[in-house]
Amino acid sequence: MANENKIGVFLCECGRRVAPLVDLKALKDLVEADPAVDFVGCESFSCLAPGLEAIRKAVSEKGLDRLVVAGCEARLMLKKFEEQLAPVGLEQGQIDIVNLRGHVAAVHDLSPEEMAAKAAKLISASVAGLRALAPSPKEPVAFQGPVMILGGGIATYAAAQELIRRNIECILAVQSDEYQDELRMLHEHYPGERHYYGRMEDVMQEVDASPLVRRITVGELKSLTGRTGNFTVTFTSLEDRLPRVYHAGAVIACLDGQMLNQGTNFGHDGKTVICHTEAEEMIWTTGVPNGKIVFWINDHEAGHPEFAYLAARTAWSIGRYMREHSPLTRVTVMYNHQMAIPLSAGERKLGRELGITWVPYDGALRPTVQAGYLTYCDPIDHTEYEMPWDKLILSPRRSVGVEVTKMAQVLGLDTKEGQFLEHHRTKVRPEMQGREEAFMAGSARYPCDLHEALRQGRRAAQKTAEIVERANQGQLFAPRMVCVVDPAKCIGCGLCKEICDCGGIEPVEGPRANSPRHVDPMVCTGGGTCAAACPEHALTLQNNSTSQREARVAALAQRLGPQEVAAFGCAWGGLAAADNAGVKNLKYDPRLYLLRVGCIGQLDPSVMARAFLEGAPGLLLIGCPPEDCHHSYGLDHTWSRVNLIKKLLGLCGLDRRRIALAHADLNHPEQYIQACHSFIELIAKLGPIERDAQTLERLQGLYDTVNNARVRWVLGATLRRPWEEVYPGDQRHALAFDKDFMDVVSEEFIRVRLAQLLRGQGRPMVLGELSQALKEDEDKLVGRLGEMVSEGQVARIHKDRVAHYLMRS
């Protein structure tokens, strides 16, 4: 056999769970008949030490470089196989697992021979997928330059301290020359942290004195380009107009949120009714005021009860400082009775000793500020009282701040108006999670106290240091299943960047159009919906590519019987539900062939089209429950793609229901089974797709249409963006858009078929001939032909005054 790569298949007996149910001998013969397979082995338990040793031996002896294990759940076992077989040179992506036990043996009432026949089809699909694999070389990530800490947040110092303790050089990009200035103004962002100032100053001194630290004073951040290991950071200068350019291996963003004063609706006047930051400034400038000081924790009334805890801690801290430094001051804290007093037992005791009183008020009635008094309703006796004050101190309003938002945008962080910068994008396994696009620390991420900000800074530095240390040892490699851009194909349209939620995709040349994109492999999570959306097929998910999935579905579709359907299940929804159905021995219709996919969003429309082109009578996609996608909206993107295929099936004269998107919760395998049954019954009713010349011509047209850049671009416009709250409800002109989309699709459907026909014939053809060959009205064709002529794709030649059309080569 002259295969370029050597594919081995191992069948598992799995004790009583596979061997007696599946005719493994027949299965072995069926798999061996596949010319792409070089070796078939059968093990009692491939996954246990004896089985793994046999596999390693076979891999070394036969020189196998791809492996299919027909055993059980890939979700659980793939990691073990990858770890155990890495020493014999099988990297991630070169091993695939077919769930013979859970998707075949345990769930169907079939004879052992029929089980073997079903398993053989699934294995052939897996083999075809591996055969199409173009393994990426192991790429070390080079690390150049120091770590840049920017943003000017106070966490800068904690991060820098951590880095210098680990002997890593860093640049601090800050706004002022002296650290003392920053300490003086610290209360602007973190009021009520006086007890921390001594320690903070020690940290700042340690950082300032270190020879590893370079302190630069810069203006605004202009751009951040490059990728992990090699960033270029540009700032404006404070002195002249020349930009300041620095190179850094990694970037840590320390961003502090902004404290705003309350409005006049809370009586704020800046003199007697003030906020925490103003109270702190007052202590700095005029000392602790005497008289009755009342803190009102008004976060509930201001609409942010989630910040009341933080405000109460701040009030306690400032109040305590006041009492400790001025015996003539009386401190009262008013708090909404819905919240608990956030003090430890020791603090409560200290509070009693200092005479700080905590007074609850009934949250149902909003307290009212009057000159010198705060009226409130007591939650116990429901009587209105007045609290006298000389200074009323309110909670601040917290926001991200305009400058920080601008900086976050330059850093490529996702910013939403009025929202803090922290958000949880993907919910995937840690090894799939790339690092955060910029390690971020500080209260702009989410309101926090100084201690938490510094902790975040240290943590960001620790994570960065781990990467730097691994890179210095030459042990930092790009993850294998990440997106890569082919710069020769990329036109810089920016669609991928727009729908990418992991933040890995950046323009090469900074934020402007038409320059090719690139992917930071250390950030990408390998979700792959961006690759499936690329109009030019320039973006590929390496080691797990669209061509592999096409090969898989093609191999399966060619082998499917007239009533059998192909299906894709995502590892977090459909596949997991199918696995659990297997574990529970729930029986269902065997006419469904499920293929594994990491996220349903990885499925390019070309994969779906290929299934029909190669003979599948139906294709079912089983994803997660709605709004539950683990990879940023892959499920919603699939919805749009399925919609496109439905339109095209309609244009082909086929039933639109032959493709369907289903949702299955992994914990409810019966949902999965229900979805399978409905779909199988539907396809059985519709019958197989006739494989006559006309249908095949149209299916080829369908396949070409979904690979057409214009259609893909319009489809890309419909995909859910990370900032869209509701989907697909967020359609302003649903019907108008859908009609336009349909027009584009039908135009391109005609054009690709015309091109295909003219190219195939290779001779000048007249309109009548074209119309007859395509079985389409002449009126429909003539407009498209005109466009193709004016675009130079087709030549129009007149013979005997009749227009003939010829494909230009």
Place this chain on the structure above:
Amino acid sequence: MVSFKINGETVQARQGWTVLETARQHGVHIPTLCHHEAVEPSGACRLCVVEVVQGKWSKIVISCMYPVAEGIEILTDSPRVKNVRRWILEMLLAECPGSKEIRALAAEYGVSASRFAAHHPDEQCILCGLCVRVCKEVVGVSAISTIGRGVHKKIGSPYQGPAEACVACGSCVTVCPTGAMRARLDAVRGEPKVKLAHGAK
């Protein structure tokens, strides 16, 4: 290579393999509950007991963790082994009467009732900790753990609320030998929720 006997048949094994692995390689069935190939064995359920005969004396060991040794003789279905398994199954029946998997397994060994008192008639969990090990070793998040000790021991997430670390992959449900995790998963994964302020109680 080490050579020893399983049920009278001489088998070859490599140093470091366990008795269970070698037995399965040779098609000898040993029942297990807490054993899963994806994670390291932990010996929690004790159901995989076998009898090791060395010379004149013999002992009962768990096969999932017992390393092979030259010259030993393993009996996987001796009367003594069966007796121990019946005892274990009786205890499991009392601990989780709600599990039909355990009932089926017990019936295989002729155990239909338990002499121990069952306190929780609907309990399905045998506390083997397989879900916890999968969450840690395969998924890598440790969203669940065992909570409490002794009779108070149970499986759950920190503070018994939805676990922040949980990625809702369902691996715990797939490996669970009794289906107990299925009922617990919703409490662990929770609904996607607004995050509270740092340090909020």
